[in-house]
Amino acid sequence: MASQTKAEILARHDANAALKTPLPGQITRHAKDLGADGVFSPLDERIIAAASEALEAGQTHYVDVPGIEPLREAIADYLNTSFSAPCQSGNIIVTAGLQESRFLTIQKIGENFDSIGIPAVAHPGLQKALGVRARNVVSLAVDPHRGYLPALDAIADAVAGGCRLLYLESPSRLSGAAYTSDEVAAIGQLLGESGASAIWDQGLAPWVEGGCRSLASTEESPAQVTAIGEAFPGMGLASWFIGYIAAPDDQIPAMQSQKQIMAICTSTAAQYAALEASSLFPAAHPPRLAQLKRLKSYIAESARDLNLDAIAGDALNIIALQASGGAAAKLRAAGFDCADGADFGAPAVIRLNVNTTTAEALQALR
Amino acid sequence: MSKKKAQGTNLLYQLIGEARSYDDVIIMGRGDPDFDTPAHIVAAAKNAMVNHHADYTPPEGLLALREAIAERVKRVNNIDVDPVTEVVVTNGGQEALFLMVLAVLSPGDEMIVPEPNYNTYADSLAFAGGVKVEVQTYAETDFRADPADVAAAITDRSRALLLVSPNNPAASVISPPDMQAMLDIAISKDLIILADDIYDLFVYDDFEHVSPASLPGGKERTLTLNALSKAYSMTGWRLGWIVGPADMMARVKELKAAISGGASVISQHAGIAALTGPQDAVEMMAEAYRRRRRLVLDALDAMGMKYGLPQGGQFVFADIGFTGMDSGEVAQRILTEQHVLAYPGSAFSKDRKDYLRMTFLQPEDQLIEGLERMKVAMLNMMAER
Ligand SMILES: Cc1ncc(COP(=O)(O)O)c(C=O)c1O
Numbered sequence: 178m179a180s181q182t183k184a185e186i187l188a189r190h191d192a193n194a195a196l197k198t199p200l201p202g203q204i205t206r207h208a209k210d211l212g213a214d215g216v217f218s219p220l221d222e223r224i225i226a227a228a229s230e231a232l233e234a235g236q237t238h239y240v241d242v243p244g245i246e247p248l249r250e251a252i253a254d255y256l257n258t259s260f261s262a263p264c265q266s267g268n269i270i271v272t273a274g275l276q277e278s279r280f281l282t283i284q285k286i287g288e289n290f291d292s293i294g295i296p297a298v299a300h301p302g303l304q305k306a307l308g309v310r311a312r313n314v315v316s317l318a319v320d321p322h323r324g325y326l327p328a329l330d331a332i333a334d335a336v337a338g339g340c341r342l343l344y345l346e347s348p349s350r351l352s353g354a355a356y357t358s359d360e361v362a363a364i365g366q367l368l369g370e371s372g373a374s375a376i377w378d379q380g381l382a383p384w385v386e387g388g389c390r391s392l393a394s395t396e397e398s399p400a401q402v403t404a405i406g407e408a409f410p411g412m413g414l415a416s417w418f419i420g421y422i423a424a425p426d427d428q429i430p431a432m433q434s435q436k437q438i439m440a441i442c443t444s445t446a447a448q449y450a451a452l453e454a455s456s457l458f459p460a461a462h463p464p465r466l467a468q469l470k471r472l473k474s475y476i477a478e479s480a481r482d483l484n485l486d487a488i489a490g491d492a493l494n495i496i497a498l499q500a501s502g503g504a505a506a507k508l509r510a511a512g513f514d515c516a517d518g519a520d521f522g523a524p525a526v527i528r529l530n531v532n533t534t535t536a537e538a539l540q541a542l543r
Numbered sequence: 544m545s546k547k548k549a550q551g552t553n554l555l556y557q558l559i560g561e562a563r564s565y566d567d568v569i570i571m572g573r574g575d576p577d578f579d580t581p582a583h584i585v586a587a588a589k590n591a592m593v594n595h596h597a598d599y600t601p602p603e604g605l606l607a608l609r610e611a612i613a614e615r616v617k618r619v620n621n622i623d624v625d626p627v628t629e630v631v632v633t634n635g636g637q638e639a640l641f642l643m644v645l646a647v648l649s650p651g652d653e654m655i656v657p658e659p660n661y662n663t664y665a666d667s668l669a670f671a672g673g674v675k676v677e678v679q680t681y682a683e684t685d686f687r688a689d690p691a692d693v694a695a696a697i698t699d700r701s702r703a704l705l706l707v708s709p710n711n712p713a714a715s716v717i718s719p720p721d722m723q724a725m726l727d728i729a730i731s732k733d734l735i736i737l738a739d740d741i742y743d744l745f746v747y748d749d750f751e752h753v754s755p756a757s758l759p760g761g762k763e764r765t766l767t768l769n770a771l772s773k774a775y776s777m778t779g780w781r782l783g784w785i786v787g788p789a790d791m792m793a794r795v796k797e798l799k800a801a802i803s804g805g806a807s808v809i810s811q812h813a814g815i816a817a818l819t820g821p822q823d824a825v826e827m828m829a830e831a832y833r834r835r836r837r838l839v840l841d842a843l844d845a846m847g848m849k850y851g852l853p854q855g856g857q858f859v860f861a862d863i864g865f866t867g868m869d870s871g872e873v874a875q876r877i878l879t880e881q882h883v884l885a886y887p888g889s890a891f892s893k894d895r896k897d898y899l900r901m902t903f904l905q906p907e908d909q910l911i912e913g914l915e916r917m918k919v920a921m922l923n924m925m926a927e928r
Pocket of ligand 1: 441
């Protein structure tokens with residue numbers, strides 16, 4: 178006998194397009210997979226040693242819901258140093274990766290607001306996290322000439338229209354374009370004046386040469402910004418799934434309680450690995466960035482030679498191109514995977530990971 | 544948060560925090576086995592760090608792990624699943640639980656929950672906007688959930704039935720005839736069953752665990768969770784799973800991608816080693832829990848305390864009504880005065896203010912000492928009355 182209850186559940190699921198948005202891979206599957214926005218690097222043997230030692234010493238048990246204290250401190254230090262974000266360990270929740278950071282912030286901070294403003298073009302993980310429990314969404318129009326970042330006017334309009342929670346990416350997860358310091362200051366002022374809050378995905382910021390300003394560091398609105406990102410990207414931790422939330426004191430309890438409800442805590446070994454990565458990151462990151470810079474400029478040059486239209490983006494680990502609808506399929510036919518802008522809300526764009534096979538992929542687009 | 548106001552999970556975390564401040568504390572609270580993860584599993588994780596750390600995992604988990612899970616649920620639970628479409632790997636049993644609730648319950652939908660039960664179900668249900676309909680169980684009948692009570696609780700908003708067997712905190716095991724009766728009700732009233740098998744390897748005396756999904760007509764309406772946390776002493780690895788019919792699992796998979804993406808590849812490789820490697824450590828630990836359970840029950844009997852017989856699981860839910868005090872207060876005083884952590888029944892259910900949950904996840908000498916100290920604290924409390 179067919180179950181009517183099940184049929185209803187499945188029908189509701191079928192009607193939930195947001196939940197079914199395809200996601201680009203979080204980790205590279207093979208050398209020609211250019212779909213992820215992480216940077217593949219081997220795992221430093223000191224990280225392997227530290228995680229192994231912790232496991233062998235019996236760190237195989239539950240740990241504190243928001244993360245082990247030394248890692249929370251290390252992340253807080255990193256945010257202070259790299260983003261002038263005034264936070265302490267108590268402001269940090271260690272997550273099982275960026276998607277969990279998205280989910281916890283959108284769903285729990287979102288509970289306090291009637292609506293949430295989200296960029297018309299953004300990482301599809303955002304739609305997915307929203308799809309779990311429907312919220313009123315205000316779409317922020319983006320500027321294609323600014324790497325698909327929401328225009329400041331669009332942000333101002335949303336706030337003027339009563340929207341008091343915004344979710345923003347800087348750099349954009351599609352194009353890598355980041356808001357300038359002045360723009361960040363202007364957004365901060367706007368939020369500060371209207372008492373609005375923001376969730377700020379700064380996960381790609383470490384890939385911007387010279388860094389990029391975080392909304393969490395603006396003086397105008399320090400108390401209302403929750404920043405999220407991957408922990409110590411480029412250190413070989415992508416497949417360990419480890420991210421952070423840095424939130425004002427009053428936002429922490431609700432998210433911490435939800436983290437307990439849905440996960441109890443983040444993998445202990447992953448946390449010890451990330452802790453070791455935190456001490457290696459300051460020395461390991463700059464050469465990696467320099468190498469990516471060379472690679473990206475070479476790829477951009479190849480794109481120009483091939484008459485492909487690269488979108489200006491600050492993050493050195495990805496490159497986005499204006500491309501006709503069939504571009505992703507063309508790449509697939511040549512054995513390459515890419516992130517399809519259609520899944521982000523920009524059908525005429527594709528995004529490629531910057532690595533040694535990217536220039537070759539461009540040939541397939543000719 | 545003030546001490547008086549903490550409730551449910553918050554109360555437990557407050558007690559855990561205080562327990563940490565005592566050097567001589569005996570932990571009979573948190574469900575975290577005292578054994579460390581077996582060495583061959585740790586070795587597999589190290590190997591994965593060297594050789595597999597860059598493996599790609601889809602949100603539903605590595606196929607090799609899903610295959611090992613499919614083999615396990617067939618062998619242990621007699622559930623047939625296709626590893627490609629009917630298994631999703633999760634960040635622990637906790638995420639599995641959250642996903643199951645989200646997958647099935649929408650705002651206003653009712654889930655029938657035998658009480659007392661693992662408190663996170665109520666929290667997850669609240670997140671989903673669902674409504675908990677309680678069916679009470681009692682120590683006198685060893686916390687048996689009576690199928691007739693379940694049937695009587697069904698309304699036209701009922702969508703799901705939660706069956707945690709062995710149960711946390713009540714430690715009851717649903718007998719095969721009762722399980723058949725539960726499934727018959729689910730079929731006739733068209734409910735989805737959420738089955739939590741996380742303690743399925745810990746069943747005592749002649750009691751028998753049966754997974755509802757193994758019974759004819761069960762699988763297509765049942766989501767079953769399990770995890771490596773308790774059986775393999777792998778609580779820190781955050782590795783669990785859900786198995787169920789392909790159509791529902793497609794939804795579970797989308798939800799998994801939406802809430803956290805994939806599970807740590809290193810943990811997944813450790814999980815493959817756990818499920819496919821030697822099982823003697825599991826048996827050794829299960830045997831230790833059997834001995835400890837006996838020891839704890841003997842001590843409670845000597846103290847004249849009443850409890851529901853733990854038929855499975857890793858704890859006993861004991862009646863402390865004779866103290867005349869609320870379990871939160873009793874747990875607090877036992878902790879502060881005698882440095883023993885046990886969980887108050889009120890954290891599991893508002894109607895269980897007369898109970899304490901004590902785990903047997905400590906070495907035997909510690910358990911004896913812990914129970915002795917608990918007795919001292921309770922005698923003090925009674926003397927004050
Ligand atoms: C009944 C039950 N289900 C699920 C869980 C979650 O366990 P974990 O997430 O550690 O696998 C627990 C933990 O105590 C439990 O008791």
